[in-house]
Amino acid sequence: MPSKYVIQGGQTRRGCVRASGSKNAALPMMAAALLAKGVTVLRNVPDLSDVRLMAQILETLGCRVTLFPQPGVVAIDVHDEGPVAPPYELVSEMRASFCVLGPLLARRGEARVSQPGGCTLGERPVDLHVKGIAAIGSEVRFERGDVIANGRPTGGRVYLGGPMGPSVTGTANVMCAAALGSGITVIDQAACEPEIVNLADMLNLMGARVSGAGTSRLVVEGVAEMRPCTVDVIPDRIEAGTLLIAAAITRGDITVEHCDPDVMPALLDKFCEMGVPWEKLDATTMRVNCPGRARAADITTLPYPGFPTDLQSPLMALMCVSEGHAIVEEKIYPERFMHVPEYRRLGAEIRKQFNTCIVTGVERLQGAPVAATDLRAGAGLILLGLVAEGTTEVLKISHVDRGYENFHGKLGSLGAIVRRVDYAPMRRAGDRRAA
Numbered sequence: 001m002p003s004k005y006v007i008q009g010g011q012t013r014r015g016c017v018r019a020s021g022s023k024n025a026a027l028p029m030m031a032a033a034l035l036a037k038g039v040t041v042l043r044n045v046p047d048l049s050d051v052r053l054m055a056q057i058l059e060t061l062g063c064r065v066t067l068f069p070q071p072g073v074v075a076i077d078v079h080d081e082g083p084v085a086p087p088y089e090l091v092s093e094m095r096a097s098f099c100v101l102g103p104l105l106a107r108r109g110e111a112r113v114s115q116p117g118g119c120t121l122g123e124r125p126v127d128l129h130v131k132g133i134a135a136i137g138s139e140v141r142f143e144r145g146d147v148i149a150n151g152r153p154t155g156g157r158v159y160l161g162g163p164m165g166p167s168v169t170g171t172a173n174v175m176c177a178a179a180l181g182s183g184i185t186v187i188d189q190a191a192c193e194p195e196i197v198n199l200a201d202m203l204n205l206m207g208a209r210v211s212g213a214g215t216s217r218l219v220v221e222g223v224a225e226m227r228p229c230t231v232d233v234i235p236d237r238i239e240a241g242t243l244l245i246a247a248a249i250t251r252g253d254i255t256v257e258h259c260d261p262d263v264m265p266a267l268l269d270k271f272c273e274m275g276v277p278w279e280k281l282d283a284t285t286m287r288v289n290c291p292g293r294a295r296a297a298d299i300t301t302l303p304y305p306g307f308p309t310d311l312q313s314p315l316m317a318l319m320c321v322s323e324g325h326a327i328v329e330e331k332i333y334p335e336r337f338m339h340v341p342e343y344r345r346l347g348a349e350i351r352k353q354f355n356t357c358i359v360t361g362v363e364r365l366q367g368a369p370v371a372a373t374d375l376r377a378g379a380g381l382i383l384l385g386l387v388a389e390g391t392t393e394v395l396k397i398s399h400v401d402r403g404y405e406n407f408h409g410k411l412g413s414l415g416a417i418v419r420r421v422d423y424a425p426m427r428r429a430g431d432r433r434a435a
Helices: 023-035 049-060 095-108 127-135 168-179 194-205 237-249 265-274 309-320 340-345 375-387 407-413 429-434
Strands: 003-008 014-018 038-043 063-067 074-078 110-114 139-143 146-150 156-159 184-188 209-211 217-221 230-232 253-257 278-282 285-289 325-329 349-353 356-360 369-371 391-395 417-422
Touching: 003 375, 014 407, 023 038, 023 049, 023 074, 023 095, 023 168, 023 194, 049 063, 049 074, 049 095, 095 110, 095 127, 095 146, 095 168, 127 139, 127 146, 127 156, 127 168, 168 184, 168 194, 168 217, 194 209, 194 230, 237 253, 237 265, 237 285, 237 309, 237 375, 265 278, 265 309, 309 325, 309 340, 309 349, 309 356, 309 375, 340 349, 340 369, 340 375, 375 391, 375 407, 407 417
Parallel strands: 014 253, 038 230, 156 184, 369 391
Antiparallel strands: 003 391, 003 417, 038 074, 063 074, 110 146, 139 146, 184 217, 209 217, 253 285, 278 285, 325 356, 349 356
16 A cells, blocks of 8 residues: 655754655665675665565575664675576566666676666666776676676776766776676776775675775776675665755754765755855864745755755755756756645745746745656655645655655654554546446
8 A cells, every 4th residue: 555644744853853864875786796606695785675675686696684683783695696687577676677787797607687678767878887887807797677788897998988977887887897808897987986986895895896986087906706795785876865954844953863965065065155064073074054934045966965856856945945046957867856836836926947946935835735747846745745834645645665664663763743654545437337
C-alpha cells in the first residue's frame, strides 16, 4: 500500500539532527565490493530503498549481503564469482545499478548489464561509460538492450567530459574497471565530487593504486589482486543541505551534526547572498539560525564544486517564499523542472521556459495535495509543506524514500508535524469496470 506525508505547516523548526551517510557514495561503493572475494564492510550506510535494491542486485551476482546488523553497517560477502549479468527486473528500477559494470568486468573479465535508459530527469545515456571502458582496452558492444563488456582492461587514456559535465557514475565505473587492469589508466575530465573521493579511498584500502581523486585528472595504476576492506561512507551533503534549507524556509534554528561543511561551498555561498545566517560549529557540525525572511538569489547548477543539481529543487522551494525574484537555471538535467506545477499548486509563482525558471517570492502559501515527481522534488514539496498554511499532503513519497533516511522522523524531532500515512488510492471508473 502506498504512503503519503501529511504535513501541518506554519511552525518554526528548532533543534539538532544528525545527517545520514551519503546515498550517492554508498551505492557505487557497494558495487565496488565485487572487486575482491571475501567480506567487505561498509559503515555509515543509510537505510534507503535504493540501498536495499542494490543489495538484491549484489545477491544475484554471488554475494551474501547482511543489511544493518548494527545501525549503518552493511556486510557484503562475495562468495561466488561466476554470475556476470544482474536481472533486468532489478536493474531497470535504479540507474545506479549500472555501477556494477566496471567491477564485474575488472574482476570476472565479463559483464552484461542492461542499459538503464531514461528516468524522471530525462534521458541519461551511458555513452561515456561505454566510451571509457572501450578506451582502456576492453571490448564493448550493445546487444538486445544490454551493454556487454569482455576482457580485463589494459589501461589507456580516457576523456569523460560531456554536454552535462563529467559523469559521476561514468568516472566510478572506469575507475573500478581500471583498478584490476594490467596497465595505467589516465582519466581526464573526471568527476570531482566528494563521493568519487570516497570511492577512491575505498579502492586504495582494497589494494588499488588510485591518485588524483577530487581533481579533474585521475590516475589508476592497475594491480593484480585486491582484498576486502572495512570503510566508512561519507556524510550525505545533499541531505545535510536540505535540512539546513529547512531552517531557512521555516525561519528556524537547526543544527546538523555529522556533516562536512567543507563539501558544501556553493550552498553556503548562496546562503550568504540570501542573507541566511550560518555558522560552522566544528569540523562536522553546521547551524543555520534564520529568524527573518531570506532574499532571493539566482542559481545555476553546475558540476562539483558548483551548485549541485540535487539541491536545485529544495533551494527553489526556499526561493518561493523569499523576498524578490530569482532565476534558476538547470545546466545538468534540463528536464529537472517537473516539480514546478506541483509547487504552483501550493501558491508558488514560477514561470518556466526551457531550462530556466523565474521565481517570484510570495509571503504566503496554501496547503494542498501534491505529488513528488522525483527524489529531490519530493524533498522540496515537503519543505514547502512546512511553511504552507493548513495541511499539505505529499503523495508518491517512494521517491523520497530513495534518498532520505527517516525524513519525517528527523523533521519531527525538530518540531515539525509530519505524519506518514498509508492510503488506498482512488480508482478511476475505467479501472473499476476493468476489474
